Amino acid sequence: MSRHLLAVAAIGLAALSGGCSAPPLHRSPASIRESLLKQTPAGTPYGDVAAYVNREGWPSGTSANLPTAATPHESMQPVIYFYRDAAGFVPNQKVKFTLDVSLGGYSQWLINERYVQASWIFGADERLLDIWVWKETDSF
Secondary structure, eight states: OHHHHHHHHHHHHHHHHHHTSOOGGGSOHHHHHHHHHHHSOTTOBHHHHHHHHHHHTOOEEEESSOOEEOOTTSOOEEHHHHOSSEEOOOOSSOEEEEEEEEEEEEEETTTEEEEEEEEEEEETTSBEEEEEEEEEEEEO
16 A cells, blocks of 8 residues: 555656746746747848747737836836846847837736746848847736
8 A cells, every 4th residue: 555655646746846847938038038049040030030929929019219118216228237137138230120029927926927028129131130038027
């Protein structure tokens, strides 16, 4: 009997540990950015990036400006400098537009919601320069 119970406990533990792997949005912004760059590397034309975003079903929109944020005591700055949980680089060439995407969200500590955002940044030739990824926290 104890051998059977031990086997059942081992199988249950294995199932639980397999089910506890972190979903993709729980990864760091740098890790998410790296995955997105593998799918849409620098130099990818806008049309190909837009098709990828549409296939994934992510809500998106375009903007003529880099995403920025500020607090009442600070001036506007690129979101990758503003948010502690962010990854990406400010391009050294003129940005024509961005494709801004909501990758999704998840609950954290029962009182917070974490939202994962990304911006694909395009140059004058409408080819991808970089991807910014950041997380925002909304507390109840």
